[in-house]
Amino acid sequence: MKRTLPIVIVIVAVTVLLMFVGLTSVGRSAGTVGIxxxxxxxxxxxxxxxxxxxxxxxxxxxxxxxxxxxxxxxxRTSDAINEQSFIQDWIGSSGGLRSFSALERFDTRPLxxxxxEAQMRVRLHWATPVGPVEDVRDLRLKHTGDTWRxxxxxxxRPNVPAQIVPVNYLxxxxxxxxxxxxxxxxNVDAPHVRIVxxxxxxxxxxxxxxxxxxxxxxxxAFVNVNAIxxxxxxxxxxxxxxxxxxxxxxxxxxxxxYRVDFPHxxxxxxxxxxxxxxxxxxPASSDPVIGVMNQKLETDAQGHTVLHGELLNESGETVxxxxxxxxxxxxxxxxxxxxxxxVEKALLPQSTETFAVEIPQSLAGKVQNFHVVVxxxxxxxx
Amino acid sequence: xxxxxxxAWKSHKFILALALGLLSSFALAQDVALQVPPGFVAGxxxxxxxxxxxxxTFYLIGPATSIKRNIELGKEISLVAKDLQAxxxxxxxxxxxxxxxxxxxxxxxxxxxxxxIVHPSRAPVAENEAISGVALTFDEFRNLVLTPSTVQFQWSxxxxxxMSHSSQTREGIAWFRTSSGKTAGPLQIxxxxxxxxxTRRVVQQVASIPCNLRIKGQRTAKGILVETEPIRDCSGNxxxxxxxxxxxxxxGDQTSSVDAPVKQDVARATILANGPVTISAASGVAMxxxxxxxxxx
Numbered sequence: 001m002k003r004t005l006p007i008v009i010v011i012v013a014v015t016v017l018l019m020f021v022g023l024t025s026v027g028r029s030a031g032t033v034g035i036x037x038x039x040x041x042x043x044x045x046x047x048x049x050x051x052x053x054x055x056x057x058x059x060x061x062x063x064x065x066x067x068x069x070x071x072x073x074x075x076r077t078s079d080a081i082n083e084q085s086f087i088q089d090w091i092g093s094s095g096g097l098r099s100f101s102a103l104e105r106f107d108t109r110p111l112x113x114x115x116x117e118a119q120m121r122v123r124l125h126w127a128t129p130v131g132p133v134e135d136v137r138d139l140r141l142k143h144t145g146d147t148w149r150x151x152x153x154x155x156x157r158p159n160v161p162a163q164i165v166p167v168n169y170l171x172x173x174x175x176x177x178x179x180x181x182x183x184x185x186x187n188v189d190a191p192h193v194r195i196v197x198x199x200x201x202x203x204x205x206x207x208x209x210x211x212x213x214x215x216x217x218x219x220x221a222f223v224n225v226n227a228i229x230x231x232x233x234x235x236x237x238x239x240x241x242x243x244x245x246x247x248x249x250x251x252x253x254x255x256x257x258y259r260v261d262f263p264h265x266x267x268x269x270x271x272x273x274x275x276x277x278x279x280x281x282x283p284a285s286s287d288p289v290i291g292v293m294n295q296k297l298e299t300d301a302q303g304h305t306v307l308h309g310e311l312l313n314e315s316g317e318t319v320x321x322x323x324x325x326x327x328x329x330x331x332x333x334x335x336x337x338x339x340x341x342x343v344e345k346a347l348l349p350q351s352t353e354t355f356a357v358e359i360p361q362s363l364a365g366k367v368q369n370f371h372v373v374v375x376x377x378x379x380x381x382x
Numbered sequence: 383x384x385x386x387x388x389x390a391w392k393s394h395k396f397i398l399a400l401a402l403g404l405l406s407s408f409a410l411a412q413d414v415a416l417q418v419p420p421g422f423v424a425g426x427x428x429x430x431x432x433x434x435x436x437x438x439t440f441y442l443i444g445p446a447t448s449i450k451r452n453i454e455l456g457k458e459i460s461l462v463a464k465d466l467q468a469x470x471x472x473x474x475x476x477x478x479x480x481x482x483x484x485x486x487x488x489x490x491x492x493x494x495x496x497x498x499i500v501h502p503s504r505a506p507v508a509e510n511e512a513i514s515g516v517a518l519t520f521d522e523f524r525n526l527v528l529t530p531s532t533v534q535f536q537w538s539x540x541x542x543x544x545m546s547h548s549s550q551t552r553e554g555i556a557w558f559r560t561s562s563g564k565t566a567g568p569l570q571i572x573x574x575x576x577x578x579x580x581t582r583r584v585v586q587q588v589a590s591i592p593c594n595l596r597i598k599g600q601r602t603a604k605g606i607l608v609e610t611e612p613i614r615d616c617s618g619n620x621x622x623x624x625x626x627x628x629x630x631x632x633x634g635d636q637t638s639s640v641d642a643p644v645k646q647d648v649a650r651a652t653i654l655a656n657g658p659v660t661i662s663a664a665s666g667v668a669m670x671x672x673x674x675x676x677x678x679x
Contacts, residue, residue, distance in 0.1 A: 169643055170624040189502045196667065214666050218504060218588040218622045251643060253591075253666035254626040286624050286643035293638040293654045314640070314652060371628075372639060 048073070051118035051141045054148035055108050059122065062090055063103045074152035075142050085156035093157075095320035095379045096346035101128040116143045121301070130244070130321075130342050136302065160348045165316025169286035172220050191221030193250065193279035199335050202267040203360065209260040210338040212327060212371075213277055215250035220284035223250050223277060227260040230272040237270060238262050245340050247325060247373045249284050256373055257327035259338035288315035290322065290347065290374040297367065300356070305364035310352045311343065311374060319347040323375035324355045331368045347376075415482065416474055422488040424469045424525050429458040438478040444488070445470035469525035491521035493531050498573045498581040505562040505569075506590040508617050512562040513537075513585055517573040519551050526554040537571040539563055539587070562587050566619040589619040595670030597629070597663045605654040606631065606675060608661055612647035620647045625665060633659035 048054035054073070061070035067090075071083045092098025104127045112119040117140065124135040140151040198211035209227045225246060229237040240260050247256035295309035311322055322343040330336045339357040347353045359367060417431030432438075434455035442449040442461070446468035453459055455478065466472075469490040475483040500515040515535060519527040533556040538544035542563070549556040556573075563569065566589050574580040593616035599608035608629050613621045627649035630639045638659075640651035653661070658677045663670035 169645065172624070189504060216591075216666060218625070220624070251641075252622065252625045253668075254641060255628070255666065286645075289640065289642055289651070291638065291640040291651065291653065295637040295639070296635055309638075310654075312652075312654060370637070373641065 048147040048149070051113060051120060051143075051148045052108060052110065054141055055120050055122070055139060055150060058150045059103075059106050059108070059124075063106070065091075071152075073149060075144065075149040077151060077153040078155070080156055081152060081154070082156075086152065086154075088157070089154050092345060094318055094346035094348060096344060097128055097130065097133070097321045097342050098126075098344040099346075101126040101133065101344070104132070111138065117141065118143075118148065126344075128342070128344075133342065133344065135344070136300075138301065157345075157348075158351075160351060163350070165349055167287050167316050169289070169315075171285045171287075172283055174281055174283045188281060191215060191217040191219050191250075191279045191281060193217070193221050193223050193277050195225065195275055195277050196255070197335050198273070198275060200267060200270070200273055201336070205261065205263050206265045207262040207267050207270060208338075209262070209273060209275075210258065210327070211335050212255055212257055213246070213250070214255045215252055215279070218252050220252065220282055221250050221279040222248055222282040223256070223279050224248065225258040225260060226276045226278065227262075228274040228276070229262060229265065229270045230274060231269060232271045234272075238265060244323070244375075245325060245338060247375050249282060250279075251284065251286060254373075255371070257325050257335065257338040257371065259340070288313055288317045288319055288349075288376065288378075290314065290319065290376065292324075292372040292374060293352065295370065295372060297359075297364075297370070303361075304358050305361060305367075306356045306358050307339070307370060307372070308354065308356050309372065310354050311347055312352045313347045313349055316349045317378060317380075318349060319374075319376040320379045321377040322347045322353065322355070323377065324357055324372060325375060326357050326370050326372045328359055328363065328367045329369040329371075330366045333369075336366050337363050416476060416484040418474060418484050418486045420486075422466060422472075422486060424488050424491050424521060424523050425463050425467050426491075427463050428461045428466060430461065430474055431458050432456060432476060434478070436478055438476050441475040441477070442472060443475070444468055444472040447472070467523040469521075469523075490525035490527045490529075491523065493519035493527040493575050494522045494579060495520040495524070496533070496573050496575060496579055496581045498583055500571055500583040500585055502585070504586045504588050507562050507566055507587050507615065507619055508564050508590060509562045511559050513569070513571075514557065514559040515571055515573065515583070516555060516557045517549075517551075517581070519554055519556070519575060527551070528554050531575060534574045535571065536574070537569055539565055539567055539569050564617045564619075589621045590615040590617065592621050592625070592627075592665045592668045595627070595663055595665060595668055597661065597670055597673050599661055599673050599675060601675065602652070605652045606659065606661070607650070607652055608663075608673070609650040610644075610648055610663060610670070613644055613649065613665070614647075621665070625649075627663055627665045627670075629653060629661060629663050631655050631659040631661045633657045 058070055058073055067087045071086045104125045107123040109121045111121050120139050122137045122139055126133045141148045142151050193215050196212050196214050200209050215221045225242040228239040231237050240262055242258040242260050245259040250256055291312040291314055293310045293312050297307055300306050307326055313319055325340040327335050328337040337359050339359055341357040343353055343355050345353050415433040422428055432455050436455050438453055438455050440451045440453045440459055447465055466488050469488050471487055473483055473485045475481055497518040505512040517533045519531055521527055530550045533549050535558045536544050536546040547558045566587050569585040569587050572580055572582045592613045596611045597608055599606050621644055623644055625644040626641050628641050629651045631653045633655050634657055638653045638655055642649045642651040659675050661673040
């Protein structure tokens with residue numbers, strides 16, 4: 001008994017010490033020098049003595065959805081910002097992609113700092129139903145007294161005013177005959193869809209087959225493009241489909257970019273590419289019409305070439321998850337790249353939402369023109 | 383003589399006995415003769431003559447028939463119409479002490495039915511050889527009639543005189559090919575044999591690609607309201623509602639675009655742009671004119 005008592009005391013002391021360290025530590029210590037990283041094992045520190053610690057604490061609260069604490073730790077620039085709008089900015093609303101996302105981790109990097117102010121770049125890694133999405137934000141922090149506080153100046157989304165938007169666009173329904181009908185009397189052909197361009201390039205990830213496809217028919221078509229890579233002996237190397245990198249429902253005379261990725265395959269092994277476009281009749285609607293406004297190729301703060309723009313929902317239906325697909329052309333009109341990206345916020349009726357899609361740096365100089373189409377996922381339709 | 387030599391001798395004896403047995407049964411089989419008359423037609427009753435005497439078992443195996451019946455040799459075997467409905471090769475077999483068989487063919491009856499398939503179900507107007515139709519002739523028991531018969535194809539649109547084309551079937555099949563008309567609308571196509579058999583199909587003739595796509599636009603409080611003139615194909619048919627027209631406005635280094643569907647012959651969209659812009663329109667592979675608008679005052 002006398003021999004075990006000191007051991008018990010040591011174990012208790014070490015446990016208390018470890019608990020204390022755990023509760024006062026901030027984030028994960030691993031990571032690149034100069035970059036703080038947030039993780040799934042947060043501490044409970046309220047240490048805001050440096051911009052990095054203050055921002056990390058703020059993002060950990062966001063990650064844990066500790067909204068009250070996160071909101072109270074911010075410096076607001078406008079009275080219009082309330083906790084509700086702050087929460088909505090982080091968790092999304094109206095069934096947007098953000099509503100189904102979780103902040104998996106984050107990296108912070110100081111950009112600029114003085115005694116009173118600091119500028120930090122945050123790279124937020126979201127887990128979403130359409131795969132990981134990375135969001136980069138530049139946040140400002142202010143030194144007030146002994147603490148640093150995140151300046152929250154995000155303007156709350158304006159509420160869509162109550163209104164009546166007449167919707168009288170065309171809708172196509174599909175009527176199938178019953179089985180007892182005479183053979184050959186009720187045949188309806190599949191829509192006539194054609195691949196109008198195709199280009200195969202070698203990228204860092206592998207072979208990319210891209211181009212454009214047009215619905216030449218007078219009825220809507222559900223379209224999928226498949227590509228088969230063949231080697232010199234005519235054998236199949238791999239086959240893939242365009243998956244979500246295509247506007248699947250094509251209205252009459254509508255043109256969509258497509259892209260088929262073959263990861264880890266080099267183009268010099270490919271002798272031939274066999275393309276196949278499959279089209280089936282589907283019920284469809286012309287509504288909603290989405291305009292793509294103010295598209296502009298720019299270099300962002302990280303030095304990447306991106307196509308920025310705004311989506312304008314010209315109809316009365318909420319588009320929960322807009323998906324932007326852009327084709328980029330060189331000066332001869334050839335498609336040199338196809339890029340896509342999901343917009344995290346829902347596109348409300350008669351409202352705009354910004355988007356950005358990236359193009360590889362090596363192609364940035366070649367791009368002379370671009371064409372953007374918008375895929376739309378609406379919860380009411382799914 | 384060794385035991386292996388003895389076994390080989392026994393097996394040779396067995397094979398010899400089997401061959402003799404088969405030869406004798408073949409000789410017996412020649413005793414029962416089947417007399418199958420020519421010219422069997424599907425759905426018609428027929429008789430098959432037999433020779434010999436005594437009782438026997440009759441088998442009939444056809445494309446969709448198998449019959450077993452006890453018969454008296456030397457009498458005719460009656461086959462009712464139902465036994466011979468399917469055209470094709472039949473085998474009649476009579477077995478008493480041995481079996482005798484004979485094959486014969488049943489030909490299809492007169493064509494009284496048509497299967498008619500027309501392709502495509504939608505065809506753009508003014509397209510050469512765009513529409514084709516195939517007719518297959520059948521008798522009343524759905525046997526493909528292989529003997530040549532004349533099929534009369536006829537097609538017409540509303541308000542036009544019908545056009546017709548006669549075609550002889552080859553191996554039971556007749557076909558035609560024609561160009562689509564210049565007017566959008568349903569094209570009624572029929573295939574007929576004589577006056578009694580007539581099958582009708584409909585092909586929708588639809589507008590072809592837009593022709594002379596022209597746009598006009600004006601600045602409004604919300605932006606630039608741009609719309610097309612009524613869109614028609616080169617034959618003057620209005621393009622169907624829902625056809626997508628892509629409006630693209632370029633001003634400085636910015637571009638805006640809207641995919642707008644045609645509604646009542648016109649596609650319309652609002653584009654947000656303040657500076658001077660050049661607006662163009664395209665529908666599928668057809669391009670329209672360019673429109674230049676100055677900056678917002």
